[in-house]
Amino acid sequence: MIFISVGTxxxxxxxxxxxxxxxxxxxxxxxxxxxxxxxxxxKNGVVQxxxxxxxxxxxxxxxxxxxxxAGMGTIISALESGKSVIVMPxxxxxxEHRNDHQMAxxxxxxxxxxxxxxxxxxxxxxxxxxxxxxxxxxxxALSENGNLASLCTFLDGYLLQDAK
Amino acid sequence: xKSDVKKVLAVASFGGHWTQLNxxxxxxxxxxxxxxxxxxxxxxxxxxxRIVRDANRNTKLSILICSLQLIWQLLIFRPHLIVSTGAxxxxxxxxxxxxxxxxxxxxxxxxxxxxxxxSGKLAGKVAHQWLTQWPNLATEQGPHYRxxxx
Numbered sequence: 001m002i003f004i005s006v007g008t009x010x011x012x013x014x015x016x017x018x019x020x021x022x023x024x025x026x027x028x029x030x031x032x033x034x035x036x037x038x039x040x041x042x043k044n045g046v047v048q049x050x051x052x053x054x055x056x057x058x059x060x061x062x063x064x065x066x067x068x069x070a071g072m073g074t075i076i077s078a079l080e081s082g083k084s085v086i087v088m089p090x091x092x093x094x095x096e097h098r099n100d101h102q103m104a105x106x107x108x109x110x111x112x113x114x115x116x117x118x119x120x121x122x123x124x125x126x127x128x129x130x131x132x133x134x135x136x137x138x139x140x141a142l143s144e145n146g147n148l149a150s151l152c153t154f155l156d157g158y159l160l161q162d163a164k
Numbered sequence: 165x166k167s168d169v170k171k172v173l174a175v176a177s178f179g180g181h182w183t184q185l186n187x188x189x190x191x192x193x194x195x196x197x198x199x200x201x202x203x204x205x206x207x208x209x210x211x212x213x214r215i216v217r218d219a220n221r222n223t224k225l226s227i228l229i230c231s232l233q234l235i236w237q238l239l240i241f242r243p244h245l246i247v248s249t250g251a252x253x254x255x256x257x258x259x260x261x262x263x264x265x266x267x268x269x270x271x272x273x274x275x276x277x278x279x280x281x282x283s284g285k286l287a288g289k290v291a292h293q294w295l296t297q298w299p300n301l302a303t304e305q306g307p308h309y310r311x312x313x314x
Contacts (some may be wrong), residue, residue, distance in 0.1 A: 008179035008203075008299070052205025053178070070276030072275040073180030076187065076314065104278045112314050142314070151193040151295075155269065158293055159170055159195070159245045 001030040003063040004042075007071040011038035012096060015088050016123040019067055020044050021108065022128045026096055034061050065131055067124070070102035074117050079142040085115045086127050171196045173243035173266075175234075178203035180275060181250040187313035188247065188271075198241050200234070202253060208269060212217040219252050221282065231256050238264055249313075251283040256291055259290045269293040274312055277301075 006012035009040040016035050023031055023044035031045030039129050041047060051064055060066070068074035070089040072106060078085035090096035104116045118124035172195045176185040194281035199210070200219035215218050219226040223259045234257050245260040247269045248254025249291040257267040272280050272282075274297040280288075288306060296302055297312035 052208065053203060054205055054208040057209065071180050072273060073183040076180070076183045079314070086195070099279075101275055101278065105275055108277050145314075147312045147314060148187060149311070151271070152188060154310040155188070155191045155247065156194070156244075158267065158269065159172065163234065 001032060001059075001063045002045075002065045002067060003032050003034075003059050004045075005034045005066065005068045005074050006036050006038065007069050007073065008088070009036065010097060011036045012090060013038045013040040014096070014121065015124075016040055016042050017067060018088075018124050019128070020124055026132065032063070067128075070091065070109070070117070071104045071143070072079075072105065075109070075112070076093050077104075078115060079113045084131070086118055086124065086131075087115050088118045088120075088124050169196065170245065171198070171241060171243045173198050173200065173237070173241060173246045173257070173261070175200045175235060175246060175248045175254045176205065177201065177251050177253050181254070181273060182206075183269070183311045184249040184274060185247070198237075198243070200253075200257070202203075213275050215285070216253060219256070221252065227252070227256070231260065234260055238266075245269065246286075247271065250281065252286075255287050255290065258287060261288055267292055270295060270307075271313075272296045272301075274305060274314065280307065 004016060014036055016033055017040050020042035023029055033042045033045050033047045034051050036049060064087040066078045066083050068087050070087040089102035090098045109115050109117055116127060118127050174185055174192055176182045178201050179199045183273045190214040191306055194303055199213045200216055204215045206213050214237055217226050217229040219230040230253050238260055243266055245267040246257055249271045250273050258270060262268050270291035277298045294306040295310055296307040302309035
């Protein structure tokens with residue numbers, strides 16, 4: 001199954017529309033769309049505005065591919081689960097977010113652990129074709145680089161020190 | 165293994181902030197940690213997580229309700245330390261907690277790689293430890309870089 005998620009806040013019709021158009025010529029693929037307040041209603045899959053935490057986990061487990069806005073929640077969940085993930089960043093110029101931080105996130109994504117980035121609709125379609133042809137679309141790996149350990153060590157030290 | 169009886173309150177609104185907060189489990193697991201988020205369905209998986217009203221700067225009534233709920237949680241739990249990864253409910257928790265004498269840590273979202281969020285800037289005024297997850301955003305006056313969740 002393919003899970004398409006636009007996150008907990010804003011609609012992202014450009015993403016859902018693109019994947020839906022691809023699905024219309026790939027009827028054999030199951031899909032679950034989480035569209036938030038999106039106006040566009042996808043026709044080729046289950047559609048829901050929001051999913052609760054329990055359902056999110058279940059859908060994630062059943063999915064082979066995650067397609068998402070460049071939100072850190074989905075990216076981290078995908079990396080943790082080892083699932084393939086393609087992200088398309090929201091663009092401020094198209095009214096898709098309050099600023100262009102998702103463009104920045106997408107640019108740094110290699111540094112963060114390696115999800116695949118589609119910068120536009122055409123690239124997203126191309127990556128979906130790659131996926132269909134059995135090409136591995138992302139590394140989906142979460143490397144142990146010591147960053148998390150450093151942060152936890154810092155928190156330990158701060159909590160246990162006497163004075164503020 | 166609880167290495168200490170210290171109590172930690174971990175607060176984040178649901179979504180990416182919550183996902184990032186949970187990456188810190190190796191730290192939280194060592195103490196008596198209570199989690200607070202804004203989405204009640206989380207309790208279906210983790211019944212012990214407390215829920216407060218979500219709030220942003222455009223929802224004044226929600227800010228009030230969220231604040232009262234956080235005051236209550238602080239009074240009954242009495243944490244030594246509060247950690248938040250965002251967003252506004254986290255800033256409120258740190259503010260109230262600091263007034264009650266708690267240590268406070270803000271970890272700005274890893275989604276903010278070029279500029280801190282509004283909440284992140286606000287948190288700089290209240291948190292004892294004001295952290296960013298991007299070395300390029302760290303300055304001597306804060307925010308500081310001490311590692312990241314990935």
